[in-house]
Amino acid sequence: MEQHIRQALLAAAPDLFGAPIHESLIQFQQTRRDMEGDLTLVVFPFVKILRCSPQEAGAKLKHWIETHIESVSHCNVVSGFLNIVFTNTYWLEQLNQMQDQPNYGFAPADSKPTVMVEYASPNTNKPLHLGHLRNIFLGASVAEILRAVGHKVVRTQVINDRGIHICKSMLAWEKFSPVNARGERETPANTGLKGDKLVGKYYVEFDRALQIEAKAIMAQWQSGNFSDTPTAIEEAVLNFEKAKEGKDDKAVAALDDKIKELAKNQTQILQEAKQMLVKWEARDPQVYLLWTTMNGWVYAGFDQTYAQMGVSFDKLYYESDTFLLGKDQVMEGIKSDVFYQKPDGSVWIDLTAEGLDEKLVLRSDGTAVYMTQDIGTAIDRFKDFPDLHGMVYTVGNEQDYHFKVLFLILQKLGYAWANNCFHLSYGMVDLPSGKMKSREGTVVDADDLMAEVIEKAKEMTQERGHLEGLDNTAREQLFTQIGLGGLKYYLLKVDPKKRMLFNPEESIDLTGNTGPFLQYAHARISTLLEKAAYSITPLSLTTPMRPEEKEIIKQLAQFGATLEEAAKGYSPALLANYSYELVKLYNTFYQSVKIVIEPDAAVRQFRLALSAKVRQVLAQALGLLGVEAPQRM
RNA sequence: GGUCCCGUAGCUCAGUUGGAUAGAGCAACUGCCUUCUAAGCAGUAGGUCUUUGGUUCGAAUCCAAACGGGAUCACCA
Incomplete structure (x- = not known):
């Protein structure tokens, strides 16, 4: 409708304004709720062209629109704003059209290019937590939203399954796991613990042992005993100690942290973990077997968590497969002068012209860093999926800089698709007690949290829900x-x-x-329609309409545009807010009129149709958020 | 210190091409179930949109600076 009026005004411009006008002068906005009107045209831009007061310009536009646009009932001008009221027939036609579209608002499947969406991407040394929940719900929802606007979507995650952190868990398990009567160390099978929880427990064990050892070393240093310490470290420690003199508390704490880092590096247990990583990289059979076994436990645990969350993936990438990727690209990049090599052999990119720093892309010993790997993985994915058009990385905002650099490098390497890569950056989740810190035990575990909210839902639903006739399975599912x-x-x-x-x-x-x-609104409409034995019929275009009813149709009409916005901005929040508005409008309507028990047949059918469409759009929108819409509750 | 993000009611958040009197929810208070599910609805109260300057007919929104919070600036991932 907006487009229709815009086109009509553009076409009529020479008559109306004496000259063609630019499209940007025609500015529509939503009419304020407390004003009469369905659409508002801002009059001010026309004032200059018409060389008259806003009142006169408004009157002229009002007259033209009222006589030339058929669906317009009437207009009114209030302080530079032309509020346009459409006919009831227009709105009933809109609703009739929506009724005919079971996938109302959605674009045809596969009408847009393929996009890969990455989310979750956990480490395999500890269980998932609240931060992962935001990441995963966000990524999964964005994937659904992109699909709804017509993209083909490949959902993926990179599993960070290698590195020193895994070795820490492995080593701690070997060192500290008790052995049972049958001579076995702890396993998920013999402890009943979820695999990721068991491995996470040993990661914590490692850290505990490390702290104890580091404290002992620091105590030695305090007493001036450096007999077990290399001279270079000894000098560094003494330098930090000296630097503390005369500094404020904050600076002293920072220096203490640096000393602690040095102490940790001197611990036996960290040295062992590092040796284990070296062995892993050399594919030592024993270490490799342990690694495979413990990661297997973790995957089984994660699968359980993902299933509970209701999310899944189409393709998995493992860092142990990808961490060597990217070196070839870097070497190629040296030839084309994208990168340069320093005398020690390390390879860098100079991004100072772009306002960034110099960034290392390959170590002097020729091994890959995080960036190398991400370059390789990105290129690899476009080889795996030849029709891939772009990628969305769901990763926390602490990586903003990393992705800025990554996309820039890919661009410089000449990959046109680099422009279609997007870092879906999200903020940290804080607790009322402050930041989540694994060291301080303030991490909220994903499984525990989900169990807790379900338990709470159970209590509340048993208290006030409508559960009669539901068997136990159905009840548990509802909770x-x-x-x-x-x-x-x-x-x-x-x-x-x-x-x-x-x-x-x-x-x-x-x-x-x-x-x-x-969900309650959805359930309430569901039982309503069931009671009315509702089925779709075309609506009479002369059915009387209340303002509350028109507001609902207007909101329904916005669904497609909102979905587009959500896809464009990668923001499920827009759909959440849309759904909330829709339900509020519906509830107001619901409380003010009769529906099933309405005596006038045409009005009854109209109200039922309205309810049915709200229910359907609501179910679609909730579905895109990964939220299920129960039939009753 | 450089770079990036954020600052809206007591609290949590909306406010997307600059537009009318800045909106919700929670918490507080008042009403509404003998009519379809009250997990609801109607209402009261609560604001220097961090501050200052600029751009303009018009700024929570754009620009600049200051203040406050956070992130990041590793041959870690």
Whole structure:
């Protein structure tokens, strides 16, 4: 409709304004809720052309639109704003058209190019936590949204399955795991622990042992005993100690941290872990077997968590396969002068012209760094999926700089698709007690949290839900839907790039702007339609319409545009807010009129049709957020 | 210190091509179930949009600076 009026105005411009006008002068906006009108045209831009007051310009436009646009009932001008009111017939036609589209708002499948969406990307040394939940819900939702606007989507994750952190867990397990009567160390099978939890436990064990050892070394240093310490380290420690004199508390703490780092590096246990990594890289059979076994435990645990979360992947990449990639590209890049080599053999890229720093892309010993690997992996993915058009990396905003550099490098290497790569950067999740820190044990475990919200949903639903006639399986399923729906909605309704506060108590709230609020509306409409034995019929275009009803049709009409915006901005939050608005409008309507028990048949059918469409759009929107829409609750 | 992100009601957040009197939810208070699910609805109260300057008919929104919070600046990943 907006487009229609715009075109008509452009075509009529010579008559109306005496000259053609530029499209940008025609500015539409939503009419304020407290004004009469369905669409508002800003009059001010026309004032200069017409050389008259805003009142006169408004009157002229009002007259022209009222006489030339058929769907317009009437207009009114208020202080430079032309509020246009469409006819009821127009809105009923809109609703009729929506009724005919079961996938209303969605674009045809595979009408847009293939996009790869990466999310989750965990380390295999510890369980998933709250931060992963935001990442995974966000990535999974964006993947669904991109699919809904027509993209073919490949969902993927990179599993960070190698490196010193894994060796720490492995070593601690070998050193500290108790041996049972049958001579076995702890396994998921003989302890009943989830694999990722068991491995995570030994990662913590490692850190504990490391801290004890490091403290002992620092105590020695304090007492002036450097007999076990290389002279270079001894000098460094003494220098830091000297630098502390006369500094404020903050600077002293920073120096103490540096000394502690040195002490940790001197510990026996860290040396052993490093040796283990060397052995792993040399494919030592024993170390490799241990690595395979323990990672296997972790994957089994992760699979369980992903299943509970309701997310999945189309293609997995393992860092142990990809960490050597990218070296060839770097060598190629030296030839084409994208990179340069320093005398020690290390390879760099100079990005100072772009306002960034110099960045290392290959170590002097020829081994790959994180960046090397990401360059290689990106190129590899475009080989794996020849029709791939772009990629979305769901990674926390602490990596903003890394991805800026990565995309720039890919561009300089001459890959046109580098422009279609996007870092879906999201803010950290804080707790009321502050930042999550694994060292301080303030990490919120993903499994525990999900179990907790489901349990809470169970209590609340048993208290006030409508469960009669549901068997136990159906009930458990409903509690899960409500608990996880609430959690997902809570994490997704906030603009991804903003740092957010996670309040465990609010995440399982049921009232206000929450998942269960939306789910409740869906369930309520479902039973309503069931009671009315509703089926779709074309609506009479003369059905009387209340303002609340028109507001709902207007909001429904915005669905497609909102979905497009959400896809363009990679923001599920837009859909969350849209759904919330829709439900609020619907609830107002629901409380003010009769629906099933409405005596007038045409009005009844119209209200049912409206309800049915709200339910369907709501289910679609919630689905894109990964939130399930129960039939009753 | 350089670079990037953020700052809106007591709290959590909306506010997307600059536009009318800046909106929700939570918390507080008042009403509404003998009519379809009250996990709901209607209402009261709560604001220097961090500050200052600039751009313009018009700024929460754009620009600059300051202040506050965070991230990042490794031959770690």
